[in-house]
Amino acid sequence: MAHDAAGSARRRPVTTESPAVRVTLILVALAFLALFLLLPLVAVFDEALRAGLDAYFAALTDPDALAAIRLTLLVAAIAVPCNLVFGIAAAWAIAKYEFRGKSFLVTLIDLPFSVSPVISGMIYVLLFGAQGYLGPWLRENGIEIIFAVPGIVLATIFVTFPFVARELIPLMQEQGTGDEEAAISLGASGWKTFLYVTLPNVKWALLYGVLLCNARAMGEFGAVSVVSGHIRGLTNTMPLQVEILYNEYQFAAAFAVASLLALLALLTLAAKSFLEWRYADELSGGRRH
Amino acid sequence: MDIRIVGLRKEFDRYPALHDVSLDIRSGELIALLGPSGSGKTTLLRIIAGLEMPTEGKVFFGDEDASRKTVQERNVGFVFQHYALFKHMTVGANVGFGLKVRPRATRPGAREISRRVSELLDLVQLSGLERRFPSQLSGGQRQRVALARALAIEPRVLLLDEPFGALDAKVRRELRRWLRELHDRTGHTTVFVTHDQDEALELADRVVVMSQGRIEQVGTADEVYNSPGSPFVFSFIGDSSVLPVTVSDGRLLLAGSPLALTPAHLPDGPAQLFVRPHDLVLVEDGPGVIGGRPVAVRRHNGMRRVELAVDDTSERIEVDLPGEDEASLPPRLSVAPLKARVYTDNGDSAAVTTLRTSRRPRVVGA
Numbered sequence: 240m241a242h243d244a245a246g247s248a249r250r251r252p253v254t255t256e257s258p259a260v261r262v263t264l265i266l267v268a269l270a271f272l273a274l275f276l277l278l279p280l281v282a283v284f285d286e287a288l289r290a291g292l293d294a295y296f297a298a299l300t301d302p303d304a305l306a307a308i309r310l311t312l313l314v315a316a317i318a319v320p321c322n323l324v325f326g327i328a329a330a331w332a333i334a335k336y337e338f339r340g341k342s343f344l345v346t347l348i349d350l351p352f353s354v355s356p357v358i359s360g361m362i363y364v365l366l367f368g369a370q371g372y373l374g375p376w377l378r379e380n381g382i383e384i385i386f387a388v389p390g391i392v393l394a395t396i397f398v399t400f401p402f403v404a405r406e407l408i409p410l411m412q413e414q415g416t417g418d419e420e421a422a423i424s425l426g427a428s429g430w431k432t433f434l435y436v437t438l439p440n441v442k443w444a445l446l447y448g449v450l451l452c453n454a455r456a457m458g459e460f461g462a463v464s465v466v467s468g469h470i471r472g473l474t475n476t477m478p479l480q481v482e483i484l485y486n487e488y489q490f491a492a493a494f495a496v497a498s499l500l501a502l503l504a505l506l507t508l509a510a511k512s513f514l515e516w517r518y519a520d521e522l523s524g525g526r527r528h
Numbered sequence: 529m530d531i532r533i534v535g536l537r538k539e540f541d542r543y544p545a546l547h548d549v550s551l552d553i554r555s556g557e558l559i560a561l562l563g564p565s566g567s568g569k570t571t572l573l574r575i576i577a578g579l580e581m582p583t584e585g586k587v588f589f590g591d592e593d594a595s596r597k598t599v600q601e602r603n604v605g606f607v608f609q610h611y612a613l614f615k616h617m618t619v620g621a622n623v624g625f626g627l628k629v630r631p632r633a634t635r636p637g638a639r640e641i642s643r644r645v646s647e648l649l650d651l652v653q654l655s656g657l658e659r660r661f662p663s664q665l666s667g668g669q670r671q672r673v674a675l676a677r678a679l680a681i682e683p684r685v686l687l688l689d690e691p692f693g694a695l696d697a698k699v700r701r702e703l704r705r706w707l708r709e710l711h712d713r714t715g716h717t718t719v720f721v722t723h724d725q726d727e728a729l730e731l732a733d734r735v736v737v738m739s740q741g742r743i744e745q746v747g748t749a750d751e752v753y754n755s756p757g758s759p760f761v762f763s764f765i766g767d768s769s770v771l772p773v774t775v776s777d778g779r780l781l782l783a784g785s786p787l788a789l790t791p792a793h794l795p796d797g798p799a800q801l802f803v804r805p806h807d808l809v810l811v812e813d814g815p816g817v818i819g820g821r822p823v824a825v826r827r828h829n830g831m832r833r834v835e836l837a838v839d840d841t842s843e844r845i846e847v848d849l850p851g852e853d854e855a856s857l858p859p860r861l862s863v864a865p866l867k868a869r870v871y872t873d874n875g876d877s878a879a880v881t882t883l884r885t886s887r888r889p890r891v892v893g894a
Contacts (some may be wrong), residue, residue: 420579421612423599424625425681435629439616 283501286494298492306472313455318395320390326403334411351400357398360465386468394462406448443518447448454507529717530555536585545571546741558711560732563719568741569721577687578602594652605678607688611670613662622660627682632888633891648676668699688720725765737761759871762802769845771801783840788816792870792878803868807847
């Protein structure tokens with residue numbers, strides 16, 4: 240008897256909401272998701288393919304579109320490795336050493352998240368633009384940054400700064416310095432300690448951070464828009480190309496390029512979910528983007 | 529390898545962790561650094577290893593000044609409190625790590641490394657577990673893998689930080705005995721940190737008792753137990769009670785009246801009388817005994833431990849009485865110390881015993 244009572248008590252859910260409330264909540268959430276996320280996503284692909292597959296591929300193989308794709312890949316190929324190195328260095332410094340101004344550095348790393356990307360772009364124009372602080376010197380030495388590829392790369396690096404570092408810092412802080420101390424006490428050099436001990440300990444979090452960093456690097460619009468100058472075939476990345484095409488009422492072409500970005504987002508999401516599912520323990524717990 | 533520690537001082541952000549610590553460790557000795565948490569014992573061990581740099585002072589390995597060397601150059605085997613095994617590597621790879629990361633010129637071949645690994649695993653009685661991962665091992669097994677890994681680099685000195693801290697009592701006792709045997713067989717100079725006095729007294733050749741960043745006493749287990757050099761050592765090692773007394777002409781006064789104890793050759797003034805519960809015996813009431821009212825009784829190691837509220841003071845002392853006695857305690861008890869130690873505030877101390885004891889064999893029912 241007592242056993243049965245305990246059994247039925249266990250079957251009753253701890254939450255006290257009535258079924259009606261639960262169903263309503265779930266429906267609201269699903270409706271919201273469908274309206275604001277799923278529908279636009281479908282719309283992107285629908286619009287892209289409206290004029291047929293031939294038009295779709297024609298839009299993608301347009302020289303300006305190809306140039307934009309190439310530039311986006313190039314920018315990501317530079318920005319992501321830079322932030323990979325920076326992220327590891329910053330996380331290492333913050334997690335393994337004690338120094339003055341550490342909490343300030345942690346706050347600073349988050350700056351790109353809290354500042355509007357447009358402002359980030361403006362800062363670079365202010366620094367490197369023709370009327371900027373370093374403008375005259377740069378012009379004398381024939382270095383072009385603003386309205387050129389270097390400016391786009393710099394702006395992208397700035398905006399995607401925090402991704403790798405923020406993924407690694409909590410994990411490395413949690414792991415502490417025990418393993419590294421063990422490695423050096425066994426005679427391993429700093430480099431070998433990093434290669435054989437530190438890196439394997441954080442590899443999944445690192446991959447996760449790189450994935451997010453890459454998605455943002457390819458999709459960044461605001462900061463890049465300010466520094467690029469929108470020179471067709473030269474300084475247009477994919478998001479900028481989408482905007483230009485859209486403003487020129489070339490909807491099918493705009494959505495064709497947009498569908499590539501959407502596809503990238505879906506792939507990133509899939510890879511991210513896979514990593515979370517497969518290596519949940521090794522990724523930093525609690526914080527999910 | 530002798531280790532000589534000279535005038536070591538360590539400050540963390542101006543907070544002192546070690547004050548002027550000097551210590552000689554003889555080659556092949558098994559030394560315990562014993563103290564409560566915060567006593568600086570782990571800091572001392574980490575400075576010997578080179579994992580911390582001293583603010584001042586030097587560490588010599590033999591005649592060579594090790595304080596100028598990096599951790600890697602010192603060639604010490606360090607076993608960490610939580611083992612710090614590399615969890616992405618197999619047991620074999622963990623043990624062989626120190627050999628694998630050597631510079632090319634001194635690195636043994638892969639076959640030689642795997643031969644050494646299986647030799648070491650034999651030594652720590654984990655043969656055949658090369659392919660396991662640390663997560664597949666028990667606590668005691670991980671501990672032994674950590675030890676094998678530290679021994680693989682043929683260290684000049686073996687350092688262990690709370691080696692048995694995370695293990696359950698039974699495994700701890702087994703490993704303790706096993707470590708002693710291993711030490712006797714391999715002959716490494718070994719230093720281990722512990723807060724467990726039983727562990728230190730049972731295992732070590734000499735015990736270094738530390739408190740608040742200072743060495744209180746260095747000696748064999750018998751020395752630190754039988755003649756504690758300071759009130760701290762007396763109270764930290766073994767159970768003890770303390771009574772405030774006054775020294776006057778060699779006599780000890782408790783709450784103004786003299787105790788019937790042998791004279792203590794100490795300067796007049798306030799002092800503390802330390803006594804162990806099992807060194808107190810029941811006596812007939814009379815002048816010079818310690819009288820008191822029993823306030824609590826509990827079982828302890830087969831004895832009955834009675835807490836006595838001492839007459840005319842606010843102090844309480846503990847007395848061990850034979851355990852088989854079921855009789856209830858009388859409202860008052862008189863006790864006298866067979867052995868006790870007096871410490872004055874300026875660091876002098878003397879052993880005292882009771883002058884004449886008319887013992888009562890056992891507690892009589894009220």
